Structures are given as structure tokens and as C-alpha cells.
Amino acid sequence: MPGKLADCQERDPALSELFIVEGDSAGGSAKQGRARKNQAILPLRGKILNVEKARFDKMLSSQEIRLLITALGAGVGKDDKDLSKLRYHTIILMCDADVDGAHIRTLLLTFFYRHYQEIIDAGHLFIAQPPLYRVKRGRAQQYLKDEPALEDYLIELGAGDLTLRGQGAPALSGTPLKQFVKKAMVLERVLDIFERKGRNRHVLTALARQPTMGAGALATEDHLREIITAAEAYLRAAAPETLPVSFSFEEDREHACVRLVASTRANGTAQRSVIDRELCLTPEFEELRRLARDLAAAGEPPFLLGESDAGEPVHNLPATVARIMAQARKGLEIQRYKGLGEMNPTQLWETTMSPESRTLLQVKIEDGYEADEIFSTLMGDEVEPRRKFIEANALNVRNLDI
Structure with a gap:
């Protein structure tokens, strides 16, 4: 097994989970906070190779990609891939909740879509939903997934009596x-x-x-x-x-x-x-x-x-x-997590990893042709189609890093 992988004790793939984690710092917290019986942790360093632009041999020369392929255990390529050997039937992408995290998540999704679409089709691939904010008022605290959730929270608080x-x-x-x-x-x-x-x-x-x-x-x-x-x-x-x-x-x-x-x-x-x-x-x-x-x-x-x-x-x-937001922020402590590594193991477990409290998004392909077009547009070499796609969808996003 790859040196970075903290494997789980369970050997039944149907009961085993693999968390693919952004960064060594978050990987360390995840390793300490996990359920060792059935949760394995694989930290990946930085932004992995964009496989949309890379030849197959170049992809295999990437250390992070090789670590990922080895951890999955099913081989890669039409001649060597055997999904019956897949070691985990729940594979969870756990990236930071910011723009950089979204980019890394997209790179990982591109990798799975281009080389392990069978994993997606079988319903094995998921996206974790870590919080971007922790808000605390007095002794009460709450975790909020993203900027829209924080806005809703502040509006509820600030406009309540006005x-x-x-x-x-x-x-x-x-x-x-x-x-x-x-x-x-x-x-x-x-x-x-x-x-x-x-x-x-x-x-x-x-x-x-x-x-x-x-x-x-x-x-x-x-x-x-x-x-x-x-x-x-x-x-x-x-x-x-x-x-x-x-x-x-x-x-x-x-x-x-x-x-x-x-x-x-x-x-x-x-x-x-x-x-x-x-x-x-x-x-x-x-x-x-x-x-x-x-x-x-x-x-x-x-x-x-x-x-x-x-x-x-x-x-x-x-x-x-501005007046309503200022009213809401009175007496409120707001912490924005710059990355998963800023959460201690207990917080990471409670918010993102525990089956009892976590939220997971299952990755599904509803329209194969449209999915192919989107990956080609966003991750390919052509700049102009990507620019047009971003402009056409500008109203659908809150934070856009161009």
C-alpha cells in the first residue's frame, strides 16, 4: 500500500470507506479523527495532474496519481483495470470548502470520469461537505457549509426584529x-x-x-x-x-x-x-x-x-x-476555515466524517454527452470555450476564480 495511506481494518469493500483528502495537514487531522475500523485516509499534496490534458504515460508518471491508483487497488487502463478488485465501495473526495478546494475537487472528478467512470456508475463516488464557517454566540455554536449558508444565518439573525x-x-x-x-x-x-x-x-x-x-x-x-x-x-x-x-x-x-x-x-x-x-x-x-x-x-x-x-x-x-448585517454580527464570533487542516480531529469527525452527522453528495452522470462536453470545456486546452462557459454560468455561482 502507498506510504501515505492510513488503511482501515475492514477488508470487506462494501463496508470500507476511502477519504481522499486535500493536503497533509488535513490528512493528519482526518487520520486522528477517523473511525479506524472502516475509514481509510489518503492525503494528496496540492493540485493533482489535469488528466484531461495529459497523455496516459505522463499521467502514470505523476506520483499523486500513482498513489491514488494503488490505493484503489483496481488497476487502470482498459487492459489492466479490474473493478472487482476495488478495495473501497465508498470513495469520498474531501477538499477544502474554498475556491482552491473546488479546483482540486474538479481535477479529481476529471480523473475519475476519464479513467474510472465505472466507479461513478456503480454509485461509489461521493463528495464531502465540510463547513466553511463556524459561528459562535455565547456558548452556542453552529457550523455553516458555505457563504450562502452564512448569509442566510446572518439575515435570519439580523432582520428578525426589524x-x-x-x-x-x-x-x-x-x-x-x-x-x-x-x-x-x-x-x-x-x-x-x-x-x-x-x-x-x-x-x-x-x-x-x-x-x-x-x-x-x-x-x-x-x-x-x-x-x-x-x-x-x-x-x-x-x-x-x-x-x-x-x-x-x-x-x-x-x-x-x-x-x-x-x-x-x-x-x-x-x-x-x-x-x-x-x-x-x-x-x-x-x-x-x-x-x-x-x-x-x-x-x-x-x-x-x-x-x-x-x-x-x-x-x-x-x-x-449593511445595517442589517451589522446588527446580526453584534456579539457573534465568526471563524472562516482556510482549510480542513484548521479543524481539530474532533471537529472534522463531527462535521464531515461521522456517518451520523455528515452530509455527502453522490456523484452521478445523468447525461453522458453533456458531462463529456463540460469536462472538455472546463479542463481542456481551449481557452475561448471555457471563457464562454464561465460567462454563461456567472449567475449560478457565488465565488468565481478566473
Whole structure:
């Protein structure tokens, strides 16, 4: 057996588990915290070879890949592979809960998909769900899987006793307020995408709130002028620091319509935000419009937020979210695990390894053709298809490392 492998006592593969662990540090904690009777631990160092790009002989020359193949015990390659010799029928990928961990997990999934698809088809491959956060309030503590889980926890805590009052709309509290805050946070992430592409987030929000704003609104300047008037009123109330904004029109001959151009200045730097037909037809802009309209139902800023009937004024959505998050964090200790190795053996067992408390995701292939395309796109040599895939799925992820 490979030197790094801490094998289990059980010899029946149906009762044996193999944890493939990211890093020696986490491997050490896992070895101490495991159930030695039926849980084996194989630590792998760093990011393993991307087998999508490697020839078979190069793959076999990789030390980490050889360790993994030896631990599985079933050989590799069409002439030497014998799945009846597989030593574990529960194989668990246990990587850090951050972006690097996701990359390593993808490399491992690529390896299993390309060389051990039979293991996946037999239902033997799983993904562990270690927590990314531990939150502690007084003596009570709770583990949270990822950023969305932390957000939900903080929203529940921060918005619980508060009421939000917008101009000309019913007050929000309880579940409606929590849903409002969640949508506001998603809106900010969508705006981050546009801001990275050089567009002003406040101008886009002001325009997207208008019910008739879309590709059809670019047909005539007259229609756009009505939208601009309403958008300017919103900016005066919610983002006065954006003013002045100069709106102008450009002809779009290709689509027989106009482009709307918003010129602003931030920290002395001029910014030119172009709103054209192509932008209005993107999934991101459609999502922005939907969220902005839903949030507009809470009324116009400034808002009043507090436990009392009066509350304190907040001038826009980001300030509202920030106030609620600050309320939630009072008296709260939040620990973010940089890696599995930061957890002691007992914590790792309780959160990630114990059959009584852990959560495992079973790896399944529902569409072989689509799976093949995804692995080729994400892990292959071609950069352009990967870029397009990432852009097309940008709304489906929270943290993206490009």
C-alpha cells in the first residue's frame, strides 16, 4: 500500500470507506479523527495532474496519481483495470470548502470520469461537505457549509426584529423583510458583474427599476426620455453621489434603434456606461430588471429601518443590507476555515466524517454527452470555450476564480 495511506481494518469493500483528502495537514487531522475500523485516509499534496490534458504515460508518471491508483487497488487502463478488485465501495473526495478546494475537487472528478467512470456508475463516488464557517454566540455554536449558508444565518439573525419602511409602500418585517434582503444581496452581485465591465452600478439600478426598460425601450428617444426622468429622480434620492449624470443617444444602425449612453465621474475619473440592445438581451440584465422591480415594491428611498415605529433613515439598498448585517454580527464570533487542516480531529469527525452527522453528495452522470462536453470545456486546452462557459454560468455561482 502507498506510504501515505492510513488503511482501515475492514477488508470487506462494501463496508470500507476511502477519504481522499486535500493536503497533509488535513490528512493528519482526518487520520486522528477517523473511525479506524472502516475509514481509510489518503492525503494528496496540492493540485493533482489535469488528466484531461495529459497523455496516459505522463499521467502514470505523476506520483499523486500513482498513489491514488494503488490505493484503489483496481488497476487502470482498459487492459489492466479490474473493478472487482476495488478495495473501497465508498470513495469520498474531501477538499477544502474554498475556491482552491473546488479546483482540486474538479481535477479529481476529471480523473475519475476519464479513467474510472465505472466507479461513478456503480454509485461509489461521493463528495464531502465540510463547513466553511463556524459561528459562535455565547456558548452556542453552529457550523455553516458555505457563504450562502452564512448569509442566510446572518439575515435570519439580523432582520428578525426589524421593520423596513419605504416611501409609498407597506412596511416589511419577518419573512418578507428577509426575502427582501436576500434579493438585495443578489442584486449587488449582479451589479458587480456589470461594474467589472465598466458600467456604473447606480445608473443601471436606476434604469432597471423602470417597468418599461428593456430592448424595446431603445426603439425611440422619446420613450427613453421618460425612463431617464424617472431614473434621475431615483438617483437623487438613493445615490446623489452619482450626480450629475449626462444621458445621450447614439444611433444603432445594425438594429434600427438607439444606444443610451450615461456619462458620470467618480473620483475625478470619467465613466461611460453604454446601454444597448445587446446588453438588454443578456441574462444578467434580465435578472437585474427582475430583482430591481421586485425590490422597488418596498417603496422609494430613503427607508426607515428599526425596531420602533420610527426607525433610522437609510438612503439605499446597500446601506440597508449593511445595517442589517451589522446588527446580526453584534456579539457573534465568526471563524472562516482556510482549510480542513484548521479543524481539530474532533471537529472534522463531527462535521464531515461521522456517518451520523455528515452530509455527502453522490456523484452521478445523468447525461453522458453533456458531462463529456463540460469536462472538455472546463479542463481542456481551449481557452475561448471555457471563457464562454464561465460567462454563461456567472449567475449560478457565488465565488468565481478566473
